[in-house]
Amino acid sequence: MSRAAARVPVRPRVTVLGAGSWGTTFSKVLADGGSDVTLWARRPELAKEIREAKRNSDYLPGVNLPLAITATADITAALKDAQFVFVSVPSQSLRQNLEQIREIIPADIPVISLMKGVEKGTGLRMSEVLESVLEIDRNRIAVASGPNLALEIAKEQPTAAVVSSTNLETAEAVAKIATNRYFRSFVNTDVIGTEFGGVLKNLIAVAIGIVDGVGYGENTKASIITRGLVEMTDFAVAYGGHPETLSGLAGLGDLIATSGSSLSRNNTAGRLLGQGYSFADVVKSMQQTAEGLASVAPVLELAAAKGVDMPICRQVSEVLAGTLDPKDIAPHLTTDDDSGPQGERTLDARQDHGGAALRRSLKRAFDQLRNRGRSS
Numbered sequence: 001m002s003r004a005a006a007r008v009p010v011r012p013r014v015t016v017l018g019a020g021s022w023g024t025t026f027s028k029v030l031a032d033g034g035s036d037v038t039l040w041a042r043r044p045e046l047a048k049e050i051r052e053a054k055r056n057s058d059y060l061p062g063v064n065l066p067l068a069i070t071a072t073a074d075i076t077a078a079l080k081d082a083q084f085v086f087v088s089v090p091s092q093s094l095r096q097n098l099e100q101i102r103e104i105i106p107a108d109i110p111v112i113s114l115m116k117g118v119e120k121g122t123g124l125r126m127s128e129v130l131e132s133v134l135e136i137d138r139n140r141i142a143v144a145s146g147p148n149l150a151l152e153i154a155k156e157q158p159t160a161a162v163v164s165s166t167n168l169e170t171a172e173a174v175a176k177i178a179t180n181r182y183f184r185s186f187v188n189t190d191v192i193g194t195e196f197g198g199v200l201k202n203l204i205a206v207a208i209g210i211v212d213g214v215g216y217g218e219n220t221k222a223s224i225i226t227r228g229l230v231e232m233t234d235f236a237v238a239y240g241g242h243p244e245t246l247s248g249l250a251g252l253g254d255l256i257a258t259s260g261s262s263l264s265r266n267n268t269a270g271r272l273l274g275q276g277y278s279f280a281d282v283v284k285s286m287q288q289t290a291e292g293l294a295s296v297a298p299v300l301e302l303a304a305a306k307g308v309d310m311p312i313c314r315q316v317s318e319v320l321a322g323t324l325d326p327k328d329i330a331p332h333l334t335t336d337d338d339s340g341p342q343g344e345r346t347l348d349a350r351q352d353h354g355g356a357a358l359r360r361s362l363k364r365a366f367d368q369l370r371n372r373g374r375s376s
């Protein structure tokens with residue numbers, strides 16, 4: 001993206017697509033940071049409530065929205081004059097939503113994914129779907145991710161996130177408008193690690209929900225969270241992400257928030273499964289989007305393609321399929337006999353350490369220090 005496009009206007013005009021819990025909360029973050037926000041809701045009655053009552057009682061009961069947010073169900077009007085566009089619809093509906101805006105989205109402005117899923121069938125990350133459907137330069141695209149449970153943020157409880165773009169200038173411009181007194185956006189250029197962190201923590205949070213529902217305690221959960229982080233890191237690194245990103249807000253930070261909170265829809269879905277409800281019943285009872293349920297299959301396909309062992313995600317998918325009794329879930333106990341799709345015997349499956357990726361990054365850091373010592 002050009003330097004001119006990365007400059008942040010004094011009072012930016014921002015459009016947010018998707019008026020669910022996160023799209024609405026993020027609109028508040030942006031408005032409280034000094035932007036004028038137009039929120040697109042697909043239902044006219046919800047747009048009317050947000051516009052006129054400054055409320056979204058379906059998704060954020062009791063929360064007053066800032067005056068700087070308006071809303072419309074007319075997507076063309078929503079996008080008119082936008083200087084930034086944030087997208088927050090369920091991942092599996094992104095492609096179909098983008099088809100209707102590809103001709104009308106203003107040229108040369110940053111487009112930011114707030115979503116945490118991968119597309120079924122293609123295995124694409126959300127930024128990849130944005131790039132391919134909108135046919136825009138990836139330097140215009142950013143993603144935002146972190147420990148961001150919507151309702152806590154809507155109540156202005158302080159937290160942080162990462163805005164990531166292959167172009168640091170884009171990330172910085174977006175982070176600047178996505179920062180206010182209770183929300184701080186950091187930046188990085190590791191889009192792959194940042195996006196996969198958000199996707200994978202959902203699957204680990206489903207696993208934690210399952211063991212919660214079964215009634216297992218803190219040891220089981222701590223083991224799964226710790227081994228889950230290894231699984232997340234090895235997967236992301238196999239696809240080109242940086243291990244450091246997975247130890248940051250978009251990885252460990254979000255894993256802790258999502259695994260520990262009853263506000264999490266993924267965690268809630270897992271808990272219902274652990275209590276014995278079927279996948280179909282859980283889907284029926286969920287009022288909101290639990291991305292992990294849809295992402296588990298594409299994630300396992302991507303893992304198999306790179307030979308990454310993901311015992312936790314595998315057992316989650318078995319519980320979803322009804323082929324594993326939730327009370328038998330103990331992915332951290334799997335032996336190396338069932339350690340991977342190809343039955344690989346890796347040290348990682350048997351030893352407790354930070355995983356292959358983390359070990360490699362420590363070795364790299366150590367080698368750099370040693371080389372520096374030699375040259376001085």
Ligand SMILES: NC(=O)C1=CN([C@@H]2O[C@H](COP(=O)(O)OP(=O)(O)OC[C@H]3O[C@@H](n4cnc5c(N)ncnc54)[C@H](OP(=O)(O)O)[C@@H]3O)[C@@H](O)[C@H]2O)C=CC1
Binds near residue numbers: 059088091115148
């Ligand atoms: N909630 C959170 O705490 C966080 C969520 N996220 C991510 O944000 C994304 C959006 O989730 P979230 O806002 O929580 O979800 P919600 O379930 O709260 O809201 C979903 C929104 O998407 C709309 N929607 C549903 N289906 C479609 C469709 N086919 N086309 C267009 N719009 C549709 C809904 O409209 P309607 O009301 O008309 O059904 C609603 O506005 C997810 O990827 C999630 O992982 C990221 C960080 C935090």
Ligand SMILES: O=C(CO)COP(=O)(O)O
Binds near residue numbers: 149150202257
């Ligand atoms: O992504 C989130 C917190 O960072 C929200 O998690 P859930 O989708 O599980 O509610």
